[in-house]
Amino acid sequence: MTKMLNPEAVPEILTRSMPDPDACWAAFLRRDRGFDGRFVGAVRTTGIYCKPSCAARHPKRENMIFLPDADAARAAGFRACLRCRPDEVGRDRLAVEMARAFIAEAETPPPLEAVAAHAGYAPHHFHRLFKRETGLTPAAYARSLRAERLKSALGEGRSVTQAIYEAGYNAPSRAYADAEKHLGMTPSAWKDGGRDVVIRHKVVATGLGPMLVAATGRGLCRISFDEGESDLRRRFPKAEILPADARLEGLATQVARLIDDPAHAPDLPLDVCGTAFQQAIWAALRAIPLGETRSYGEIAAAIGRPGAVRAAGTACGENALAVLIPCHRVLRSDGSLGGYAYGTERKQALLERERPLRSFLDGA
Numbered sequence: 407m408t409k410m411l412n413p414e415a416v417p418e419i420l421t422r423s424m425p426d427p428d429a430c431w432a433a434f435l436r437r438d439r440g441f442d443g444r445f446v447g448a449v450r451t452t453g454i455y456c457k458p459s460c461a462a463r464h465p466k467r468e469n470m471i472f473l474p475d476a477d478a479a480r481a482a483g484f485r486a487c488l489r490c491r492p493d494e495v496g497r498d499r500l501a502v503e504m505a506r507a508f509i510a511e512a513e514t515p516p517p518l519e520a521v522a523a524h525a526g527y528a529p530h531h532f533h534r535l536f537k538r539e540t541g542l543t544p545a546a547y548a549r550s551l552r553a554e555r556l557k558s559a560l561g562e563g564r565s566v567t568q569a570i571y572e573a574g575y576n577a578p579s580r581a582y583a584d585a586e587k588h589l590g591m592t593p594s595a596w597k598d599g600g601r602d603v604v605i606r607h608k609v610v611a612t613g614l615g616p617m618l619v620a621a622t623g624r625g626l627c628r629i630s631f632d633e634g635e636s637d638l639r640r641r642f643p644k645a646e647i648l649p650a651d652a653r654l655e656g657l658a659t660q661v662a663r664l665i666d667d668p669a670h671a672p673d674l675p676l677d678v679c680g681t682a683f684q685q686a687i688w689a690a691l692r693a694i695p696l697g698e699t700r701s702y703g704e705i706a707a708a709i710g711r712p713g714a715v716r717a718a719g720t721a722c723g724e725n726a727l728a729v730l731i732p733c734h735r736v737l738r739s740d741g742s743l744g745g746y747a748y749g750t751e752r753k754q755a756l757l758e759r760e761r762p763l764r765s766f767l768d769g770a
């Protein structure tokens with residue numbers, strides 16, 4: 407849990423951009439790449455400064471001070487660590503931003519060699535760097551952007567064929583393959599509010615109230631509290647909404663068990679569609695360990711978009727699979743609960759069910 411800061415006692419430089427010292431130290435202990443570029447840690451005894459993800463052995467807490475960037479560390483007389491090369495973080499971030507813009511402007515997904523050359527890096531190295539910063543490979547990022555364009559073109563009421571070409575696909579077959587993966591449905595079905603898609607559903611009783619569980623043939627597409635068949639019909643107006651069959655009964659049982667027994671973490675098939683950004687946020691949510699919480703800022707930083715705190719909060723709110731994608735594990739930076747689509751009391755209750763398990767796992 408993030409410690410509450412007394413604003414009076416914090417130097418201006420800290421309140422501007424850096425996490426508080428406890429959060430810095432915690433990020434160092436986790437070797438959290440999401441914090442690279444947000445601050446550096448300098449060691450008084452060795453005179454060396456590192457980025458948070460440095461693989462070197464950790465010094466004692468009392469020998470470390472945290473500074474906003476490499477310039478500040480050098481100005482204070484520290485030298486850059488030769489192992490983690492903290493001065494290169496800014497350059498890497500800039501290269502990834504340049505590559506994102508390059509991909510976004512391209513008509514069709516550019517080859518890795520072209521993206522890397524644009525950013526001024528060797529292809530293999532840049533591939534790894536881009537994935538580390540964004541959670542996606544350059545090719546997957548380009549495909550997501552294209553699928554996103556397809557989705558918005560379809561949403562604007564264009565014909566399916568027109569939307570496919572406008573989104574930058576050379577052939578409809580490619581669009582259909584992508585759409586199955588990114589939109590969860592084929593383009594025709596999507597345009598028509600889910601036509602030809604069969605969705606099975608059931609409302610199950612849980613310790614936290616009635617829960618709607620719904621799935622397409624591919625996987626779970628909706629988990630929510632206090633919703634029923636009519637809400638599902640509103641979301642997927644043209645889909646064929648049917649009651650549970652044996653498969654859905656099985657899925658619903660597993661999901662309901664997750665509420666009453668948080669340590670039970672089944673690997674269930676998901677069928678959710680989202681933009682590249684939403685997908686990255688949801689993946690970051692699924693990476694929060696049981697019994698732990700993160701701030702919206704930490705989630706944004708974890709996907710390499712430290713400035714996108716508000717957008718990260720929005721993407722958390724757009725999560726279609728309550729509890730299974732644990733958006734309830736994200737709090738405000740001051741440690742307060744923040745919002746929850748199904749009420750803050752439920753968020754609190756979910757967290758309380760998970761916290762003791764964490765202590766148990768830690769042997770506390």
Ligand SMILES: [Zn+2]
Binds near residue numbers: 455491
């Ligand atoms: Zn280092």
